[in-house]
Amino acid sequence: MMKRATTHHSKTKANDLTILSTVTLAYDDRHRRRIKMTADNGEDFLLDLEQATYLADGDLLELENGQAFMVKAALEEVMDVHCSNIDETARIAWHIGNRHTPLEVLRGGIMRLPYDHVLQHMIEGLGGHCERKKAPFAPESGAYKSGSGEHGHAHY
Structure with missing residues (x-):
């Protein structure tokens, strides 16, 4: 059994x-x-x-x-995003969030997300630096924890 x-x-x-x-x-x-x-x-x-x-x-x-x-x-294909200042961090975080990409916030303002070459290109175009690696991934759970699969706002 x-x-x-x-x-x-x-x-x-x-x-x-x-x-x-x-x-x-x-x-x-x-x-x-x-x-x-x-x-x-x-x-x-x-x-x-x-x-x-x-x-x-x-x-x-x-x-x-x-x-x-x-x-x-498990170790997963991720990229750590490094920014040179708080303004750049906020701008890049907004663009990542706008794509509903899961994101883990690490110490020192580093953001970890699943590796994606399109996102890497976007982030680097906004001034960020991406470090591709294999590492555990545990993204933020989100502010809207209804359990229903909805995320609390509409898209028009």
């Missing part, structure tokens, strides 16, 4: 559970409710949560027997 992960815990509970392995997931695969998963040790399990949940790097998926798998954010 396949193991079932029925409880999600933020990474703060890591000391209370026996961790069997990690499960490495890309950003697009870290918002789930019910799906068969394969841990990094090759063990299959069923994620079976009551509602769709965002699985952050370091979070735990507790099995019915009290053991757990730890979520690990």
Whole structure:
């Protein structure tokens, strides 16, 4: 019988559970409710949560027997955007947001987004510098958290 992960815990509970392995997931695969998963040790399990949940790097998926798998954010093709001043940062952030592109804000005002050559060209045309790399990606969740898939404003 396949193991079932029925409880999600933020990474703060890591000391209370026996961790069997990690499960490495890309950003697009870290918002789930019910799906068969394969841990990094090759063990299959069923994620079976009551509602769709965002699985952050370091979070735990507790099995019915009290053991757990730890979520690990996969390395993804991203680009870090560096700007020379706050005005340039604000202008570039506005253009990225206008395209509804997910964005992670890093220390020092650096913005991380999925790699896209069209966006790279736009950002560099606005004066920013893009550093392409493989890194974990955990974008901002957004101001409109209705859960309905809507983002709170209309496009005319």
